[in-house]
Amino acid sequence: MQRILSTQLASHVHETVTIAGWVHRRRLLKSVAFLIVRDAEGLSQVVVTDQSILEGLTEESVVEVTATVTPNEQAPGKVELTEPVIRVLSAVGVQLPFELHRPELTASLPTQLDHAALALRHPARRAALRVAAAATEGFRAALGEQRFVEIQTPKIVGSATESGANVFAIDYFGRPGYLAQSPQFYKQMMVGVFERVFEVGPVFRAEPSDTARHLSQYTSLDAEMGFIEDHRDVMAALTRTLTVMMETITMRAGLAIRSVPGEIPAVHFREALKIAGAPEGEPDLAPAHERALGEWARKEHGSEFVYVTGYPMRKRPFYTHPDPADPAYSNGFDLLFKGLEIVTGGQRLHRYEDYVRVLAHQTEPYEGYLEAFRCGMPPHGGWAIGLERFVARLMNIKNVREVTAFPRDLHRITP
Amino acid sequence: MQRILSTQLASHVHETVTIAGWVHRRRLLKSVAFLIVRDAEGLSQVVVTDQSILEGLTEESVVEVTATVTPNEQAPGKVELTEPVIRVLSAVGVQLPFELHRPELTASLPTQLDHAALALRHPARRAALRVAAAATEGFRAALGEQRFVEIQTPKIVGSATESGANVFAIDYFGRPGYLAQSPQFYKQMMVGVFERVFEVGPVFRAEPSDTARHLSQYTSLDAEMGFIEDHRDVMAALTRTLTVMMETITMRAGLAIRSVPGEIPAVHFREALKIAGAPEGEPDLAPAHERALGEWARKEHGSEFVYVTGYPMRKRPFYTHPDPADPAYSNGFDLLFKGLEIVTGGQRLHRYEDYVRVLAHQTEPYEGYLEAFRCGMPPHGGWAIGLERFVARLMNIKNVREVTAFPRDLHRITP
Structure with a gap:
C-alpha cells in the first residue's frame, strides 16, 4: 500500500x-x-x-x-x-543520549552538536533548517526574476588577497592554496559576462572568534549587478530580494513574520552615530550602536530593517567606491535587521586606474581579478547576506550554531 | 532615460x-x-x-x-x-589578448583560462554557463516538487574517511582537516531529519589526473531519499529530475535537446558487459564499454540515457546496499548519457549492524555518521550528478574546463 x-x-x-x-x-x-x-x-x-x-x-x-x-x-x-x-x-537498540519529544531539547548545546544526527530531528532544530532552505529558495527566485544568473566560483584560491588575514591554508598539490573568504572577486568578474550574477555557497573564515555569531564555514548569499547609478540601485534590488525571501519563508516554512516595508529606511553613517548616541568621528558602529539603531527604526519607521549608508572609506575594503560628493565616506552600506548587521554591500570601483591607485601599484597578486577592469567594466555593486545570522535573527535564536546543521568553529570539526 | x-x-x-x-x-x-x-x-x-x-x-x-x-x-x-x-x-586602453567577435575563440584553451575574465564574455563560453545555471535551477525545481529539502553541509571535515585517498589537507586552527570529497555522509544523516534532501555545492578531489574530464573542484548535484523499496525508487526520482532539468535548460538557455524518455532503459551490469563485448567477470566498465552501451541505447531504445544497475559490490563504496537476491552485486547504478557516466547512485545500507560489519568494527572514525544509523534510519538511497560533466556532454564539448568559469586542476589555481 x-x-x-x-x-x-x-x-x-x-x-x-x-x-x-x-x-x-x-x-x-x-x-x-x-x-x-x-x-x-x-x-x-x-x-x-x-x-x-x-x-x-x-x-x-x-x-x-x-x-x-x-x-x-x-x-x-x-x-x-x-x-x-x-x-x-x-530497530533502535541503544539508550538515546537525550529525548526528542519535549518542546525544547534539554541537552546542552555542545551535547546537541556532538550528536547532530539525532538533535537535528527535533522539530525546533528542523524548523530552523526549513527556514534556511526557504530563505535560499526565495533569494534565488527574487534574483531570477530580476535577471540575475547563478554562478559557481572557486573555493580554492592561489593567494590570500581579499583581506590578508584569517584564511585557511591548504596543500594544493604541493603548492600553497587558500580557502576563499568570499566570492567577491569572482562575482565582480562575472558582471563582465552576465551583468547580474548571484551565488549561494560556502565561505570560509579562519577567525579565532569564539562567539555566538561566528562560524568558520557559513553560507553566503551573494549578488552583484552592473550598470547601476550608485549604491541606491543595489539597495533597491536587495529590498525587493528580501521581500521575496520573507514571503517564501512564510509560505514554505509557515513562519509568521512581519513583511518587509516597500522602502526600508536609510540613514547616513554620520546621522547613525548621532541616533545611536555614539561619539562623532567613530569609524564604525559597535554592536550597542547597531541595537540602538534597530530600536530607532522600529519606533520611528515601524521597520525591523534599516540601511546605514556612507560608512567611512577607511573601514571598508579596497574595492569600495567612494561617495563622489564626499570622498572620505563610501557608497557602501550595511543592512541591520532587528539591530544586527546581516548584509554588507555597496558600489565598487569599476575603473582599472582606480584599482591601480588604491592598490598603490602592487597589482601583481590581483592580476586575474584586475583583468576584468582592464577589459572594461560598468559601474556595479552588490551585497552578501550571511544565511545563518539572518535565520537566527529572524527566529530570535541567539547562537548561529542552532540554525546550522553541522557547524564548524574554532573548536569543532566534527561530526 | x-x-x-x-x-x-x-x-x-x-x-x-x-x-x-x-x-x-x-x-x-x-x-x-x-x-x-x-x-x-x-x-x-x-x-x-x-x-x-x-x-x-x-x-x-x-x-x-x-x-x-x-x-x-x-x-x-x-x-x-x-x-x-x-x-x-x-574605456579600454590596452590591446586585448584575443578577439571576442569571432564565432569561436581562436586562443588556446590555457590562454583562454589565463584570461578568464575576458574569455568568459565570449557568447559560446557564456552559453555553457547559462546551461549550467538552468540545469541547477531545474534540479532544484524538480526536487522541491518531490518534497526534497535543501541542505548546506560542511566542506571541512575532520577525517579523510569517505575514500581515504585524494583529499586536500588543510590546517584547521593547528589541527589537521580535509576538504570534503562529497556530501555523502551528511546527506544520509539528513534523511533522518527530512526524509528527502538535496544539496548543490562544491566538492573537492585532489586527483592527480590531468585529463579533459577531471577538476579538483566541481559542482555536485546531490540528492538522498528515505522510505524506498530499493534503488529503483531512486532511479524513478532521478528520471523525473532529469526531465525537469532538460525542460528548464530548453526554456532558459534555448538549447534544443532531445527530451528524456518517460522510462530510461536499464540493463544489469552482467548484461551490460555482454552488450559492450567486454569479458565476463570484469569488475567495472571501461570508457570504451560505456561508449558501446551509449550506442546500444541509442539504437535499440532511441535514448541518449541508459541506466546500468547491479554493479559488483567490490567496486562500490562501503555504504552500498547489496542486491538481496544476489549479494555479490549491488543495488547501485550509474547513469550513462551519450556513452559517458554522469550520475552515480544507489541504495545504501541503513542498519547499524550492517555498517559495523562492513567496517569490520573499525567504527571510531565514523562515529558522527554512524550515530544516524544507531538512532534509526529507513531504507534510503540517492545520487550525485557532476554538473560540469553533464553540461559538457549535453553541449558536445570535450573539455570540462570549457564549461567551468574558473576551473581548478592539477596545474591551475588562478585566476
Whole structure:
C-alpha cells in the first residue's frame, strides 16, 4: 500500500492507510497506549491496545504502520490511527543520549552538536533548517526574476588577497592554496559576462572568534549587478530580494513574520552615530550602536530593517567606491535587521586606474581579478547576506550554531 | 532615460532608446561604420556616420548609446540604432589578448583560462554557463516538487574517511582537516531529519589526473531519499529530475535537446558487459564499454540515457546496499548519457549492524555518521550528478574546463 504522510491523514477518515516514520514517543495511559510516529511533515497518533507491543518499539525506531484513520477530537489533527499493524523497518537498540519529544531539547548545546544526527530531528532544530532552505529558495527566485544568473566560483584560491588575514591554508598539490573568504572577486568578474550574477555557497573564515555569531564555514548569499547609478540601485534590488525571501519563508516554512516595508529606511553613517548616541568621528558602529539603531527604526519607521549608508572609506575594503560628493565616506552600506548587521554591500570601483591607485601599484597578486577592469567594466555593486545570522535573527535564536546543521568553529570539526 | 536590452529593441521601432553594453566589434565599411554593442542578452548594431568617433571606442569599452530604433532587414534582429549619442562609461586602453567577435575563440584553451575574465564574455563560453545555471535551477525545481529539502553541509571535515585517498589537507586552527570529497555522509544523516534532501555545492578531489574530464573542484548535484523499496525508487526520482532539468535548460538557455524518455532503459551490469563485448567477470566498465552501451541505447531504445544497475559490490563504496537476491552485486547504478557516466547512485545500507560489519568494527572514525544509523534510519538511497560533466556532454564539448568559469586542476589555481 502506498504510504501517505501524517498531514494527509485527515482526508482519509475511515480508510485503511499506511504511514511510516520514527517512533517519536510512547505514551502509556491506564487503559490505552499511544505510539506517536514522526515523519517529515508532522506527527501521527497510533492507538495500541496491547501495551506489550510497545516494548520493542523503542524511540527513534523506524516503523511502518497500516491502520484505520479514526476521528478523535483530542488527537493531533483530530484523527488517530486504530487497529494498527506495525512493521519495524529499523530497530533502535541503544539508550538515546537525550529525548526528542519535549518542546525544547534539554541537552546542552555542545551535547546537541556532538550528536547532530539525532538533535537535528527535533522539530525546533528542523524548523530552523526549513527556514534556511526557504530563505535560499526565495533569494534565488527574487534574483531570477530580476535577471540575475547563478554562478559557481572557486573555493580554492592561489593567494590570500581579499583581506590578508584569517584564511585557511591548504596543500594544493604541493603548492600553497587558500580557502576563499568570499566570492567577491569572482562575482565582480562575472558582471563582465552576465551583468547580474548571484551565488549561494560556502565561505570560509579562519577567525579565532569564539562567539555566538561566528562560524568558520557559513553560507553566503551573494549578488552583484552592473550598470547601476550608485549604491541606491543595489539597495533597491536587495529590498525587493528580501521581500521575496520573507514571503517564501512564510509560505514554505509557515513562519509568521512581519513583511518587509516597500522602502526600508536609510540613514547616513554620520546621522547613525548621532541616533545611536555614539561619539562623532567613530569609524564604525559597535554592536550597542547597531541595537540602538534597530530600536530607532522600529519606533520611528515601524521597520525591523534599516540601511546605514556612507560608512567611512577607511573601514571598508579596497574595492569600495567612494561617495563622489564626499570622498572620505563610501557608497557602501550595511543592512541591520532587528539591530544586527546581516548584509554588507555597496558600489565598487569599476575603473582599472582606480584599482591601480588604491592598490598603490602592487597589482601583481590581483592580476586575474584586475583583468576584468582592464577589459572594461560598468559601474556595479552588490551585497552578501550571511544565511545563518539572518535565520537566527529572524527566529530570535541567539547562537548561529542552532540554525546550522553541522557547524564548524574554532573548536569543532566534527561530526 | 531607462536603459533597455538588445532583445527589447524590436518592440521600440522609431523610438529613441538607451542601450548599454560592451563594444563587441567595430565594422568599417566604405560609406558606413557599425558599432556592435553586446549586453547580457545579445547584440545591437549601431550605425555611425562619422567614422572618427569609432577610434576611441576600443573593443570591450563599456558604452551607453542613446539612439533611434530603425528597421533594417539586414541587421541582427531586423533593427539597428541610428543617430547615436554615445557615452563611454569605461574605456579600454590596452590591446586585448584575443578577439571576442569571432564565432569561436581562436586562443588556446590555457590562454583562454589565463584570461578568464575576458574569455568568459565570449557568447559560446557564456552559453555553457547559462546551461549550467538552468540545469541547477531545474534540479532544484524538480526536487522541491518531490518534497526534497535543501541542505548546506560542511566542506571541512575532520577525517579523510569517505575514500581515504585524494583529499586536500588543510590546517584547521593547528589541527589537521580535509576538504570534503562529497556530501555523502551528511546527506544520509539528513534523511533522518527530512526524509528527502538535496544539496548543490562544491566538492573537492585532489586527483592527480590531468585529463579533459577531471577538476579538483566541481559542482555536485546531490540528492538522498528515505522510505524506498530499493534503488529503483531512486532511479524513478532521478528520471523525473532529469526531465525537469532538460525542460528548464530548453526554456532558459534555448538549447534544443532531445527530451528524456518517460522510462530510461536499464540493463544489469552482467548484461551490460555482454552488450559492450567486454569479458565476463570484469569488475567495472571501461570508457570504451560505456561508449558501446551509449550506442546500444541509442539504437535499440532511441535514448541518449541508459541506466546500468547491479554493479559488483567490490567496486562500490562501503555504504552500498547489496542486491538481496544476489549479494555479490549491488543495488547501485550509474547513469550513462551519450556513452559517458554522469550520475552515480544507489541504495545504501541503513542498519547499524550492517555498517559495523562492513567496517569490520573499525567504527571510531565514523562515529558522527554512524550515530544516524544507531538512532534509526529507513531504507534510503540517492545520487550525485557532476554538473560540469553533464553540461559538457549535453553541449558536445570535450573539455570540462570549457564549461567551468574558473576551473581548478592539477596545474591551475588562478585566476
